[in-house]
Amino acid sequence: MSAVPHSVTDDVLVSFRGVKKTYDGSHLVVKQLDLDIRRGEFLTLLGPSGSGKTTCLMMLAGFEFPTGGEIRLDGRLLNRVPPHQRNIGMVFQNYALFPHLTVAQNVGYPLSVRGIKGSAAERQVLEALGMVHMDKFGKRYPGQLSGGQQQRIALARALVFKPQLVLMDEPLGALDKQLREHMQIELKALHRQLGMTFVYVTHDQNEALTMSDRVAVFDQGVIQQLAPVGALYETPDNLFVAGFIGDSNQLRGQIATAQGEGCVLALPGGQQVQGRPVGPAAAGRAATASIRPERMRLVAPDAPVAGSRLQGQAAGVIYFGDHVRLQCAFEQQAQCFVKVPLGTPALARIATGDPVTLEFDPEHLRVYA
Incomplete structure (x- = not known):
């Protein structure tokens, strides 16, 4: 797949070039990945279990390092930069909230790590909670919240320090069908409102089609097709994409x-x-x-x-x-x-x-x- 070098265009925020990942030295989980992620877009990495999509996200987040190739964020080489120095927000499927901290303290945690305290931190926490309609829940504890409310708090925590990029790893997987569909609409609306770059991982094709600007379909460590949702559905490049996206x-x-x-x-x-x-x-x-x-x-x-x-x-x-x-x-x-x-x-x-x-x-x- 052809890709545009970062130096040629200013609308590229993230660039993968020749990225490979192996855990055992022989089997490549991600093979020769070239991918540009545009500023302000909602890009979904979609594929079955073991296709390489989550590994790709974890390398971007800094929880895994590439075996070969380069990952750049706004031109800066990330290969060995630790997660907390990447200016990237992350939302996990299991929420990963601290049970002994209040909602406000959970949301404020990334600010304290970055040395932001006092009234400035309080203002940013309230703003982030307001974005996800949870501004009245600051004094509660995670155990007092529903699954959907906990997911909103996890999202607020990822947004509170105004990152360049927000990564989401199957964030709605633990919710029931009706709430999941409601949250899909809310996430898409929030993306439009904030204008941030969202990168979302899922194995759910309907979720990908509902929310994304573009979708990268992964299989066996390779992007099979990268396209806007309409093109992906109507003109699949191969039989795998035709069979994986929608009914055929x-x-x-x-x-x-x-x-x-x-x-x-x-x-x-x-x-x-x-x-x-x-x-x-x-x-x-x-x-x-x-x-x-x-x-x-x-x-x-x-x-x-x-x-x-x-x-x-x-x-x-x-x-x-x-x-x-x-x-x-x-x-x-x-x-x-x-x-x-x-x-x-x-x-x-x-x-x-x-x-x-x-x-x-x-x-x-x-x-x-």
């Missing part, structure tokens, strides 16, 4: 013809569908195509053709409130599903085993040879 259906076959931005994929059983190739595509090559469930339409077999078509059988219907998920079976393919709005005429009286006709625009079927 996959069709396996062989490229029959390829020309320019279009190709024809021949499926087992004789059906052919049109799609858009990603990377080099040549007739005769095995390929796997990916398409989002909402990009496929259930149509009547006799309806006018308005795209590429696929014939299969209904394998089940799952009710989701505002839509149903129609499971479909195709010859020698993994089962796929289509999001069908309630009230779609072709959905009426469909039973398991009935023939179904699906239609989609070829530009939404991405073919990976």
Whole structure:
């Protein structure tokens, strides 16, 4: 992945260049990482367990040191700088609050480490608590707070000394679903309000899509794709990203013809569908195509053709409130599903085993040879 040197642009706050990390001397947890983090952006590092995203964050925070390469913050080399000298705020999943200190004392702790005391410290603590709507809780202890309130205090502590950068390691992982979704909205609003640079680690793709300006998708120590959320969802670079971000259906076959931005994929059983190739595509090559469930339409077999078509059988219907998920079976393919709005005429009286006709625009079927 190409990256812009720090000297060329002023909007880069953090720069990773050729960064590697190994714990045992042989297995690289992070491989040759090149990454620029822009000032004021909300960047999420997303990936499964063991993909290298948390190690990347810990090297930036200073809790781990890179085996090779350089990490710079605003041009300053960080490789051997201890955490408390980096001007970086950190929010952990387990909150890491001191149980014997009050809320105000917890939030003020980073200030005392930096030699800020007295009325100046009190003013900054009140300001930070106000940012997270906890200014009336200063005299309480962490044990008297709910999980969501403790997470707000941990966030206030990370913001109190006005760092250049705020790092968050799965900070909402311990919260229940409803509170987690509420906090996602609040975090995004706080980011807009403060204009700080946020770097967020999660394995939750919905969380990443909800909050981020850009997302770096990690797998096996490598960034598979770095892009704004819309581009990541609509135009994944490879099958891993297509399968990890959102829902996707996959069709396996062989490229029959390829020309320019279009190709024809021949499926087992004789059906052919049109799609858009990603990377080099040549007739005769095995390929796997990916398409989002909402990009496929259930149509009547006799309806006018308005795209590429696929014939299969209904394998089940799952009710989701505002839509149903129609499971479909195709010859020698993994089962796929289509999001069908309630009230779609072709959905009426469909039973398991009935023939179904699906239609989609070829530009939404991405073919990976």
